[in-house]
Amino acid sequence: MINSSLKQFGEMLHTKKISSVELTQSFLSRIQQYNPTINAYIALDEAKTLAQAKAADSRIAAGNAAPLTGIPIAQKDIFCAKGWQTTCGSKMLANFIAPYDAYVITQFDAVGAVNLGKTNMDEFAMGSSNETSYFGGVKNPWDFDRVPGGSSGGSAAAVAARLCAAATGTDTGGSIRQPASLCGFTGLKPTYGVVSRYGMIAFASSLDQAGPMAKSAEDCALMMNVMAGFDERDSTSLNREKEDYTRSLNQPLAGLKIGLPKEFFAEGLDASVGKVIEDAIAEYKKLGADIVEISLPNTGLSIPVYYVLAPAEASSNLSRYDGVRYGHRAESYTDLMDMYCKSRAEGFGAEVKRRILIGTYVLSAGYYDAYYLKAQQIRRLIAQDFVEAFKQCDVIMGPAAPSTAFKAGEKVDDPVAMYLQDIYTISTNLAGLPGMSVPAGFSNGLPVGLQIIGNYFDEARMLNVAHQYQQVTNWHSKMPELVLPKEVK
Amino acid sequence: MALSIEDIKKVAHLARIEVSDTDAAATLTKLTGILGLIEQMQAVDTTGIEPMSHSQDLSQRLRDDVITKTNLRDEFQKNAPLLGNGSTEQAVSGGLYLVPKVIE
Numbered sequence: 001m002i003n004s005s006l007k008q009f010g011e012m013l014h015t016k017k018i019s020s021v022e023l024t025q026s027f028l029s030r031i032q033q034y035n036p037t038i039n040a041y042i043a044l045d046e047a048k049t050l051a052q053a054k055a056a057d058s059r060i061a062a063g064n065a066a067p068l069t070g071i072p073i074a075q076k077d078i079f080c081a082k083g084w085q086t087t088c089g090s091k092m093l094a095n096f097i098a099p100y101d102a103y104v105i106t107q108f109d110a111v112g113a114v115n116l117g118k119t120n121m122d123e124f125a126m127g128s129s130n131e132t133s134y135f136g137g138v139k140n141p142w143d144f145d146r147v148p149g150g151s152s153g154g155s156a157a158a159v160a161a162r163l164c165a166a167a168t169g170t171d172t173g174g175s176i177r178q179p180a181s182l183c184g185f186t187g188l189k190p191t192y193g194v195v196s197r198y199g200m201i202a203f204a205s206s207l208d209q210a211g212p213m214a215k216s217a218e219d220c221a222l223m224m225n226v227m228a229g230f231d232e233r234d235s236t237s238l239n240r241e242k243e244d245y246t247r248s249l250n251q252p253l254a255g256l257k258i259g260l261p262k263e264f265f266a267e268g269l270d271a272s273v274g275k276v277i278e279d280a281i282a283e284y285k286k287l288g289a290d291i292v293e294i295s296l297p298n299t300g301l302s303i304p305v306y307y308v309l310a311p312a313e314a315s316s317n318l319s320r321y322d323g324v325r326y327g328h329r330a331e332s333y334t335d336l337m338d339m340y341c342k343s344r345a346e347g348f349g350a351e352v353k354r355r356i357l358i359g360t361y362v363l364s365a366g367y368y369d370a371y372y373l374k375a376q377q378i379r380r381l382i383a384q385d386f387v388e389a390f391k392q393c394d395v396i397m398g399p400a401a402p403s404t405a406f407k408a409g410e411k412v413d414d415p416v417a418m419y420l421q422d423i424y425t426i427s428t429n430l431a432g433l434p435g436m437s438v439p440a441g442f443s444n445g446l447p448v449g450l451q452i453i454g455n456y457f458d459e460a461r462m463l464n465v466a467h468q469y470q471q472v473t474n475w476h477s478k479m480p481e482l483v484l485p486k487e488v489k
Numbered sequence: 490m491a492l493s494i495e496d497i498k499k500v501a502h503l504a505r506i507e508v509s510d511t512d513a514a515a516t517l518t519k520l521t522g523i524l525g526l527i528e529q530m531q532a533v534d535t536t537g538i539e540p541m542s543h544s545q546d547l548s549q550r551l552r553d554d555v556i557t558k559t560n561l562r563d564e565f566q567k568n569a570p571l572l573g574n575g576s577t578e579q580a581v582s583g584g585l586y587l588v589p590k591v592i593e
Contacts, residue, residue, distance in 0.1 A: 099564040192544045206542060235549050304529045315504060322505070324586050329570030336589045337505075339573070345507035353506055354519055357497070360504040361520075362527075374530050376540030381533070383541060416522050432544020456545070 002030065002162040003479055006071060006219045009165055013060055013070045020060070020070030023165075024053040024114050027072045031117070031163050037484055038139045040157040042077050043085040043118040052114045059112045067222055069112035074164035076155050077118035078125060079210075080199040081105045088201045089121040089133040089151075092327045092347035102199025103231045104168060104210055111226055116164050120154030123349045124318065125175055125203045127151050128421040131412050132351040139408075140183060141480040142446055146405040149179030149421075155213050156183040160447075162479055166214035166223055170200060171435075172207045173306055174400075174425025180213060180437035181400035181449025186466065186476055187213045188220045189425075191456050192432035193238035196231030204313035205236070207306075207429045216476045217438065217466035221245040224459060240457070248460050249467040254288030256465065259393030263299040264424055264451075270403040272443035277399050280440040280450045280469070284397075287468055292393045296385045301378050302427040303419055308362050308375035309430075314352075315359025321347060354415065383431040386453075395465055396453040399424055400437035404446035424451055434459050438466045439475035447475075492521055 004012070012018045028046060035041050049072070056070035080086050080098035082105075087093045101109065108115065122132040130138040130153025138153040140146040141161035148157040152169030156179030159167050169176040171189035180187030188211045195210040202208065212223030224245040231237045260281065265274060281291065323329035323343030330342035348356070362371035389396060402423055411418045428435040433456060437449035450469075454462040470476050494510075497517050501508040508516065562584055569579045569586060580587040 096568055099561060099568065193547075206544075232550075232552065236543070236547070238545070238547075301530065301533065304527045307523060308527055308530070319505075323570055324580070324588055325565070325570075326568035327570065329573050329580065331573050331575075333573060333589070336591055338507075339589055340505040341502075341507035343570075344505055348506070354516065354523070356504050356506065357500050357516065357520060358523055361496075361500045361524075364500065364503060370531075371527065373540055374533075374535060376542060377535035377538040378530055378533055380538055380541035381535075383544065414522075415519055416526050419523075419526070430544075 002026065003477065005216055006068065006166060006214065006222045009071050010067050014065055020053040020056040020114060021050060023070065024049060024072045024116070027116055027164060034161055034163060034482055034484070037144065038141060038157050038161055038163070039136050040119055040138055040154040040161065040163055041074070041117040042087055042089070042120050042135045042154065045084060045117070048083065049114060049116055056112045056114060066111040068108070068226055070114060071165045072114040072116040073108055074116045074119045074155055074158045074167035075105065076152055076168050076170060077121055078170050078201045079104050079168065080201070081115060081118070084118060086118065087135070088125070089123040089135060090347065090349070090352070091134040092321050094134065094328070096326055100199060103196035103234065104200065104227055107226050107229065113226070119158055119167060122151035122153065123352050124201070124314070125151040125170060125172055126314070126351050126355055128174070128178055128418050129408070129411065130154065131408065132349055134349060137408055140405045141482060142184065143405065144485070145407055146446070147182070147408050149182035149401070149405065151175040152179050152213060156180065156185070159183065159185045159213050159215065160480060161482055166212060166219055168210060168227070169213045170208055170210045171429065172204050172310060173429050174422035176211050176213055177400045177425045177435055177437040177449065177451060178421055182405040182447065184439045184447025184475070184478060185213065186216055186220050186436065186438050187211065188224065188436045188459065188462070189428070189434060190224065190228065190459055191434045193236050194459070195227045196229065196234040196237045198231050198233040202317040204310040205317060206313060207310060216470050217463045218246065218249060221249060221463045243460065245460050245463055248464040251464050252288065253284065253465065253468050256289040256395070257292055257393040258284055258289050259292050259294035259389055259396045261294050261296040261299065261389065261396060261398055263296050264398030268402050268420070268423065269399060270443070273399050273403060273448050276441040276443055276448040277450055281397065283469060283473060287472065294389045294392055294396065296389060296427065298378065298382045298385050299423070299427055302382055302430055303423060305375045305378045305382065305430060306426045307358065307419060308371050309379065311355040311359035312363050312372055313359070315356045315363065318352070318356055323347070351415070379430045382427050386431045386433055390455045395462060398451050400449035400451035404443050404448060428453050432456070434462060436462050436466055438469060439478070441475055492517055492524065
């Protein structure tokens with residue numbers, strides 16, 4: 001039952017085969033069993049969760065249920081949820097109880113979905129392995145020695161281990177797609193501005209975007225119907241008409257033009273990952289798609305550009321944590337300056353501090369033009385590459401990550417090696433384009449994700465492209481066998 | 490260009506993050522690596538290219554100048570940190586936040 005789709009869960013609930021309370025309890029008991037090992041959740045609040053499930057059951061009984069009413073969803077701990085501990089994976093916010101709801105939380109509440117708990121993540125979403133979390137690393141459910149990817153590593157592990165029906169994530173440089181690839185499920189980063197950032201703790205505001213993490217494209221479409229929408233409280237939220245993201249799932253793919261950027265298959269890509277992607281492309285040919293070779297010549301520059309822009313924005317966003325109004329305040333200090341410096345030194349982890357320092361450096365007097373302005377100019381070149389590419393194709397495909405899940409600790413002391421994990425995902429954030437990762441097979445028992453990049457606002461098309469593939473393959477329904485380590489006596 | 494320990498300390502001060510001498514040395518190695526990565530940008534000719542700050546090139550929306558938020562001060566102050574220096578009290582008083590004395 002736990003491997004059911006959101007639609008199937010919905011049917012079970014609506015036909016009263018199961019109640020939301022029962023469904024929620026079955027997930028809570030799985031969480032109790034596996035979370036001590038996997039560490040996917042930072043905060044659980046059974047009373048709050050079950051109260052929502054009870055309310056959902058009344059709503060279903062009253063006959064006004066929405067598709068996700070009563071379905072237990074895991075929320076990345078970057079979203080403020082009123083009354084919930086909301087930490088963003090940081091010591092800085094370890095005791096922070098959100099006084100209001102993020103837009104995304106409000107949207108799920110409005111349809112009567114159940115908040116199952118807050119999921120682990122890299123500190124302030126800065127990381128690609130979940131190892132920068134103050135609350136400890138997360139285990140990849142396919143191999144407990146390996147990382148789940150990041151920054152949405154807790155949501156990723158929760159979806160893969162079926163510790164939730166679906167989850168939310170955020171993606172600033174690949175934080176939905178890279179973990180989706182490493183944990184073997186479907187994740188979508190929408191076009192920048194489609195999901196409101198209100199109440200989502202800011203990292204790099206011109207790149208941050210929330211999206212669904214779920215088993216299938218169909219599940220992601222149902223999640224998008226809840227998450228997307230205009231919100232006045234986010235100044236970059238786009239005022240567009242509501243759309244039904246499930247509307248074109250069943251369209252055939254005959255004549256679809258798939259662009260393969262040669263830069264995504266060059267040096268740096270693990271050969272066995274490349275093979276899985278080639279097989280997926282072959283499957284698409286069978287579905288009637290045409291392949292076009294394209295070029296995104298500035299792909300290699302996306303990492304340097306990102307590591308100027310994202311830290312610059314982060315250094316500004318994270319200046320709010322000063323120990324005055326909320327967050328960590330140092331236990332002992334002499335004066336105000338000392339209080340600021342000690343509170344921030346103690347409250348932030350090493351990677352967050354590194355990025356704040358990089359950001360402060362590139363924005364400081366004398367360096368602004370050489371770094372920040374230059375990066376913004378190259379950002380436009382990267383975006384223009386995609387404009388040219390989409391003149392020749394409908395969607396772009398390639399790997400979502402250069403390798404399968406790596407071992408915990410393997411890259412933790414080498415930030416540059418860690419940053420290269422996002423080589424195929426960062427450019428879409430810089431351009432503001434939507435991107436997905438879809439399970440496409442395995443290499444040595446570890447999942448590999450196929451990335452699908454669409455043009456602006458083409459999410460429904462991308463979901464269609466992914467859904468059709470999932471009708472002829474079953475990679476998305478594979479789940480890991482969870483073998484808990486034996487207790488050492 | 491090469492970073493020095495002094496640069497790290499200066500930037501850390503600007504960012505209001507205390508660094509010990511040992512931390513500064515370790516940070517220098519890591520930041521030098523990251524700046525080496527960033528340096529690749531300098532090979533690109535960007536003459537005449539408009540900087541891009543928003544993917545849709547949109548500017549900020551304006552809204553009517555009306556009150557839209559309710560006063561949540563008490564709610565927000567529940568998250569105030571402890572005073573520090575051994576105190577078990579929150580750093581608030583009469584709706585204000587308490588910080589060390591700034592003006593003598």
